Amino acid sequence: MARVSSLHVNGTKRTVDVDSTVSLLNVLRDNLDLTGTKYGCGEGRCGACTVLMDGQLTRACVTPVARAAGKQITTIEGLAKDGKLTPLQEAFIKAEAMECAFCTSGMIMAASSLLSKNARPSRDEIVSGMNRNICRCGIYNRIIEAIQTASTGDKIAQGS
Amino acid sequence: MIDDPEVKDFIEAERYELFEAPGYNFDFDRRDFLKTFGLGILFIVPVTRALSQQQEESGRGFNNNLPNDIGAWIHIDEKGVVTAFTGKVEFGQNIRTSLTQAVAEELHVPVGSVRIAMGDTDLVPFDMGTFGSRTTPTMAPQLRKAAAAAREMLIAMAAEELKLQPGELRIVDAVFVNHDKSKALTLAEVAKGRKLVKVIPENIAITKAADWTIAGKSLTKVDAGDFVTGNHRYTSDIKREGMLYGKIVRPATFNATLRSANTKAAEAIRGVKVVVDENFIGVTAPDQQTAARAASLVAADWQSKTQSSNAELFNLLRQPALERRGSGGGGGRGLRPQGSIADGLAMADKKLVQTYTVEYIAHAPLEPRAAVAEWNGDRLTVWTGTQRPFGVRGELAEAFHISEDKVRVIVPDTGSGYGGKHTGECAVEAAQLARAAGKPVKLVWSREEEFTWAYFRPAGVIDIKSGVKSDGTITAWEFHNYNSGSAGIQTKYDIPNHDIRFHNSNSPLRQGSYRALAATANHFARESHMDELADAVKMDPLEFRLNNIKDERMRNVLQAAARAFGWGKTQAFGVRRPVGAFNPSPRQAVQPMANHLVNGRGFGLACGFEKGGYVATCAEIAIEKPRRTKSNPTVRIVRVVEAFECGAVVNPLHLKNQIEGAIVQAVGGALFEAIRFANGKILNGRFADYRVPRFGDAPLIEVVLVDRKDLPSAGAGETPIVGLAPAVANAIFNATGTRLRSLPLAPKGISPDSV
Numbered sequence: 001m002a003r004v005s006s007l008h009v010n011g012t013k014r015t016v017d018v019d020s021t022v023s024l025l026n027v028l029r030d031n032l033d034l035t036g037t038k039y040g041c042g043e044g045r046c047g048a049c050t051v052l053m054d055g056q057l058t059r060a061c062v063t064p065v066a067r068a069a070g071k072q073i074t075t076i077e078g079l080a081k082d083g084k085l086t087p088l089q090e091a092f093i094k095a096e097a098m099e100c101a102f103c104t105s106g107m108i109m110a111a112s113s114l115l116s117k118n119a120r121p122s123r124d125e126i127v128s129g130m131n132r133n134i135c136r137c138g139i140y141n142r143i144i145e146a147i148q149t150a151s152t153g154d155k156i157a158q159g160s
Numbered sequence: 161m162i163d164d165p166e167v168k169d170f171i172e173a174e175r176y177e178l179f180e181a182p183g184y185n186f187d188f189d190r191r192d193f194l195k196t197f198g199l200g201i202l203f204i205v206p207v208t209r210a211l212s213q214q215q216e217e218s219g220r221g222f223n224n225n226l227p228n229d230i231g232a233w234i235h236i237d238e239k240g241v242v243t244a245f246t247g248k249v250e251f252g253q254n255i256r257t258s259l260t261q262a263v264a265e266e267l268h269v270p271v272g273s274v275r276i277a278m279g280d281t282d283l284v285p286f287d288m289g290t291f292g293s294r295t296t297p298t299m300a301p302q303l304r305k306a307a308a309a310a311r312e313m314l315i316a317m318a319a320e321e322l323k324l325q326p327g328e329l330r331i332v333d334a335v336f337v338n339h340d341k342s343k344a345l346t347l348a349e350v351a352k353g354r355k356l357v358k359v360i361p362e363n364i365a366i367t368k369a370a371d372w373t374i375a376g377k378s379l380t381k382v383d384a385g386d387f388v389t390g391n392h393r394y395t396s397d398i399k400r401e402g403m404l405y406g407k408i409v410r411p412a413t414f415n416a417t418l419r420s421a422n423t424k425a426a427e428a429i430r431g432v433k434v435v436v437d438e439n440f441i442g443v444t445a446p447d448q449q450t451a452a453r454a455a456s457l458v459a460a461d462w463q464s465k466t467q468s469s470n471a472e473l474f475n476l477l478r479q480p481a482l483e484r485r486g487s488g489g490g491g492g493r494g495l496r497p498q499g500s501i502a503d504g505l506a507m508a509d510k511k512l513v514q515t516y517t518v519e520y521i522a523h524a525p526l527e528p529r530a531a532v533a534e535w536n537g538d539r540l541t542v543w544t545g546t547q548r549p550f551g552v553r554g555e556l557a558e559a560f561h562i563s564e565d566k567v568r569v570i571v572p573d574t575g576s577g578y579g580g581k582h583t584g585e586c587a588v589e590a591a592q593l594a595r596a597a598g599k600p601v602k603l604v605w606s607r608e609e610e611f612t613w614a615y616f617r618p619a620g621v622i623d624i625k626s627g628v629k630s631d632g633t634i635t636a637w638e639f640h641n642y643n644s645g646s647a648g649i650q651t652k653y654d655i656p657n658h659d660i661r662f663h664n665s666n667s668p669l670r671q672g673s674y675r676a677l678a679a680t681a682n683h684f685a686r687e688s689h690m691d692e693l694a695d696a697v698k699m700d701p702l703e704f705r706l707n708n709i710k711d712e713r714m715r716n717v718l719q720a721a722a723r724a725f726g727w728g729k730t731q732a733f734g735v736r737r738p739v740g741a742f743n744p745s746p747r748q749a750v751q752p753m754a755n756h757l758v759n760g761r762g763f764g765l766a767c768g769f770e771k772g773g774y775v776a777t778c779a780e781i782a783i784e785k786p787r788r789t790k791s792n793p794t795v796r797i798v799r800v801v802e803a804f805e806c807g808a809v810v811n812p813l814h815l816k817n818q819i820e821g822a823i824v825q826a827v828g829g830a831l832f833e834a835i836r837f838a839n840g841k842i843l844n845g846r847f848a849d850y851r852v853p854r855f856g857d858a859p860l861i862e863v864v865l866v867d868r869k870d871l872p873s874a875g876a877g878e879t880p881i882v883g884l885a886p887a888v889a890n891a892i893f894n895a896t897g898t899r900l901r902s903l904p905l906a907p908k909g910i911s912p913d914s915v
Contacts, residue, residue: 022449030405030447035397036390038575040526041607045847048526076390089388096380096817100252101387102526102575108388127855134847136526136576137252138824139817140858 004065009034010078020066024058025049027065028075036076036105040134047133050106050113051075057113076105079112088112088150095146099137107133111147120151183585184559186437186592226302227285230313230356233306234263240334240348242267242274244303247287247549248295249279250573251581253877254814255295257382258375261811262300265367265374266307269334269347271382279549279571289548291579291673293771293875296810300873304366313358318350369808369869376869378813383573395545395572396530400600403532406593407451409441409458410609413840414670416462426454434458435596442589444597448604467840468668474517477643478621481663485640492640492661495650501625504636504657508627510696511636515623516685518644518903519834520616520669522845524852527575528610531590534600540567544587545574552584559588560595578825579673580614611845616835617674618667620644622685628693632707641682643667648679648770648882651686653708669837675822676878679770680829680885684903687766687886691893701765701890702727711769713805713868717776718767720864721803725778727765761798762895766886772874773806774866777823777883779859781891783910792909797827797859797888805866806874816863819880823861826884827853832907851907 002020006013009032016031028034028051037060040048044059051060052074053067079086088108091097098104107130114121114129121129126144135143227233235243244263250256256276264271277283279290287299311331318336319326322343329336334347369376386392409421421441423434431446432454441460445451468476481492505511531544540560546552549569557564574581590603605613620643627636637658641649643665650660662678674680694704702722709715722728760783767776780799786792800823809815832851836843844850885903893899896910 019449026448029397033399034390035393038394038527039396039604040528041847043607043846043848046526046607076388080389085385085388092388093380093384096384096813098252098381098384098387099254099817099821100526100574100576101381101384101392102394104387105390131855134526134852134854136524136578136825136852138821138827138853138858140824140853140855141820141861142817144855 002066004069007032007065007068007073008071009073010075011072016065018065020064020069022065023061024051024063024065024068024073025060028060028073034075034077038102038105040102040106045132045134046103047106047110048103050109050133052109052113055113055116057110074109076109079108086112086150088115088146091146091150092143095142095149097139097142097146099139103133103135103137107135107143111143111150115147115151121147123148184438184440184588184592186440186559225286228360230306230310230358230360232285233303233360234267234310234356236310236314236347236351236353236356238348238353240273240346240351242269242347243277244274244307245277245284246299246303247279247281247284247289248299249290249547249549249571251290251545251547251577252575253290253295253818254381254811255290255299256573257379257814258296258810259300259303260382261375261377261379262304263307265372266304267311267334267347268331271374271379273334273347278573280568281549281553281570282568286550289551289582291547291582293773293878296806296873296875297772300810301366305360305364308366309358309360309364310356312364313356314347314350318345321345321350369873372808375810376808377811379811380813393572394527394530394575395532395543396527396575396602396604398532398543398572398602400532400534400602403600403602404444404446404593404597405448405451406590406601406603407443407445407448407455408589408603408609409443409455409460410613411460411462411464413462413464414467415840416464419461419463421461422459425457425459429454429457433597435593437592440589440592442593442603444593444599444601464840469838470836473519473619473668474621476668477619477665478623481640481642481665485663492663493646494659494661497659499657501636501638501657501659504655505625505627507629507635509630510693511625511627512689512692512696513623513625514689514692514901515621516681516688516901517622518620518681518684518829520619520671520837521674521829521833522611522616522835522850523578523580523614523674524611524847524850525574525576525578525580528607529581529586529605529614530603531587532600532602533587533590533594535591535594535598538562538566540591541570542568542587542591543570543572544584544590545577545581546571546584546587547577547579547581548583551582552587555584555588556591560591578675579617579677582673583615585613607847608845611850612842615670615672617829618644618671618678619669620678620681622681624685624689626689626693628697630697632694632697632699632704634693634708639686641678641685644681645678646682647677648682648768652711652714652767652769653690653705654710655708669835675825676770676881679768679879679882680826681903683766683768683770683882684885684889687768687883688889688899688901691764691886691890692899695893700728705765705767709767713774714767714769714776717774717803717805717866718765720866721767721776721778721801722765724803724862724864725763725765725780725801727763727778760895762891762893764887764890764892764894766883766890768879768882770879770882773804773876773879775802775804775879775883777802777887779884779887779891781888781895783895786909794909795831795888795892795906797831797857799860799862800884800887801862801864802880802883803864803866804876804880805868806876806879807871808869808873809865809867810873812865812867815865815876818876819863820861822878822880823884824853824858826881827857827859829903830885830888830905831857832904834904834907
């Protein structure tokens with residue numbers, strides 16, 4: 001069976017040795033110990049496993065690792081640089097856009113993909129852009145607020 | 161009525177509704193059986209179970225038999241870091257933050273120097289579990305007392321060291337200082353990492369809510385940084401040295417017994433081990449994908465039996481109890497009826513008899529059940545996301561016939577539960593696999609397994625018979641709940657003649673706790689019915705409620721919600737009962753309704769009381785054109801205003817967060833969530849088939865907090881969920897003239913069938 005021997009994750013080349021049909025999610029979590037990306041459904045319906053591949057929003061649970069080979073993969077662990085959070089991460093904290101927070105990694109990755117395409121999304125654009133990510137705790141309005149805050153930067157700039 | 165102690169017992173009973181035989185009984189030891197008989201106990205239960213049940217009994221008072229030494233609750237290390245210990249667990253309700261606030265406040269230390277050790281059975285005092293909204297009313301005061309006692313003890317120690325009187329010292333930001341700050345000692349210098357050995361004085365004073373400086377304020381999640389970076393380790397993220405991955409082979413239907421299993425093909429895979437033990441089949445493998453492949457290669461022959469389906473559900477739940485009730489109207493569990501229903505009905509100008517139903521729904525926590533189990537000789541450690549760490553410790557001890565002190569359960573902060581993670585199935589399975597493999601094993605249930613093999617919010621049928629005078633006074637109230645439960649069954653309406661009962665049924669599906677338990681079903685039925693009564697006497701629903709409720713706290717939230725919502729004013733720009741839509745004969749109303757109602761708006765309200773919290777919810781809904789022309793018009797919840805009062809507010813930010821989340825979660829059960837099942841199978845056990853609320857379903861929400869600093873704080877994780885469904889049902893009636901009496905209200909839009 002075909003094998004995948006390396007992946008580019010969060011700016012670093014990582015050596016692996018996995019069957020090419022294994023999901024990117026399992027490789028990230030089990031082989032590379034990048035457990036910020038979550039398993040929520042295994043069918044690409046909840047968004048807990050959202051990562052970026054060459055900047056594109058990708059559901060890692062339904063992506064065979066073969067498709068990730070040679071691409072730049074970004075996971076939640078790759079956002080903060082030298083311990084400095086991104087405005088989006090800061091905005092999630094400030095808006096208290098989490099309860100159990102199991103969806104948070106996927107939400108932040110999906111939101112960063114959305115903002116990279118649309119720097120100032122309206123509420124409706126956020127709703128349609130994020131609608132495939134589930135927050136079972138139901139605090140969607142706070143996530144929308146966090147994304148809007150990060151997109152305008154207003155509240156962050158004024159914040160502590 | 162609710163202050164009656166009898167009511168309390170009646171309500172308490174339901175928290176433990178998931179009484180059932182253990183799912184597995186590995187290598188059942190005959191000696192246990194004999195021992196049990198030898199002791200003269202006539203139940204055929206393993207000894208460990210009997211003991212653990214006794215232990216649970218003793219904990220029933222929630223606050224009884226708690227350790228009373230400071231050191232069991234509070235420790236201060238050499239660096240001055242304060243650790244508080246609690247058996248409560250963090251599932252997203254943000255008690256890690258609120259308990260931190262409580263401890264920091266009493267100790268007079270910064271929030272940043274407090275840690276909370278939660279849900280580790282080797283470290284924390286026994287706790288029944290995290291349910292029933294008990295953390296705020298019981299655990300927070302407990303930790304406050306322990307922290308206050310620790311503070312007094314440390315002040316005395318500091319005074320001795322500084323050769324001062326204790327009265328000359330105070331503690332400011334974790335430093336003990338005298339009046340002019342000429343003498344000072346840090347918390348670390350005083351505590352020196354020693355265990356605080358002293359009994360918590362019974363009369364130790366804790367800070368009154370009016371004097372709070374740390375609690376009562378909005379504070380973001382104390383460890384939020386770990387979540388936005390993906391650093392927090394949930395159970396499913398834990399790794400142990402040499403750890404294997406497990407997978408369970410499940411039968412296709414419930415209540416199946418294993419006839420035989422051919423495991424050869426699975427065992428031929430390198431590194432795979434298959435465990436077969438009575439009805440248990442599981443595999444272990446070096447990685448998840450191999451475990452999944454091996455499990456799929458096990459050829460198991462299960463014997464099943466015919467089981468019931470959705471179609472006969474409500475009859476199944478109600479019929480046996482109806483027959484037991486007989487013509488006398490008795491049966492079930494309830495309070496002493498008051499007055500006479502017959503007299504109340506005789507006094508009434510209008511009488512109503514209605515039936516309401518609720519379907520089974522799934523908790524669907526985003527983190528499915530997970531466990532990592534590790535044996536060390538006969539000692540077992542299990543990391544798992546459960547709301548009952550000590551309960552699961554008991555389950556494990558029982559399953560493996562070892563004493564509880566050999567079992568350690570550790571609960572990392574978990575990806576939610578909503579009442580759905582009281583049990584330890586996954587922990588037991590992981591431990592069984594780990595024992596067989598001789599290595600640590602991680603088992604994470606798939607989404608389908610979580611949907612199928614966990615348990616559901618009980619389905620139920622509610623019958624109400626009532627009478628009302630034309631001036632709007634309710635004269636009779638007969639209420640029967642079949643199967644869904646007794647939480648929230650009591651009413652704050654002042655009705656002279658009432659008879660309120662809960663009837664057990666044999667549930668065809670495994671059922672258990674769900675956020676607010678049956679309070680959602682009972683409020684849905686009661687508050688829908690109140691609207692029907694208001695309509696019968698042509699009164700405004702708000703006025704009707706105020707007319708029948710004396711309780712000031714309930715009136716306050718009702719009026720606060722109505723004011724913020726613009727009740728009575730907003731209706732002007734809505735369409736109240738569009739022409740042609742309302743027709744007393746439903747059959748004739750069906751066809752014209754759909755077209756007329758599109759773009760119609762409706763307004764509804766509901767109020768309630770449960771677990772010390774008062775709630776009033778106003779909802780505005782829109783009837784919208786479906787995306788596909790042949791579909792039914794859909795219901796969109798546009799705007800919700802909810803007023804909530806639970807005594808003194810501990811953290812306004814988190815309280816609002818809980819309320820907003822509860823409202824959105826309630827949207828699912830109100831409009832579209834329902835488990836479909838047939839003959840022992842769940843038919844919609846995936847997110848593709850089971851719809852949960854998404855971004856597009858979230859209404860605009862305004863929360864009105866009524867802060868009562870003069871009243872003790874009650875929990876708030878549950879009660880805010882109960883008002884939404886009836887408020888929406890009432891708003892749909894307001895918009896369409898159609899009264900929907902089944903939850904979910906509009907799984908396929910407003911259809912002719914739903915009239």
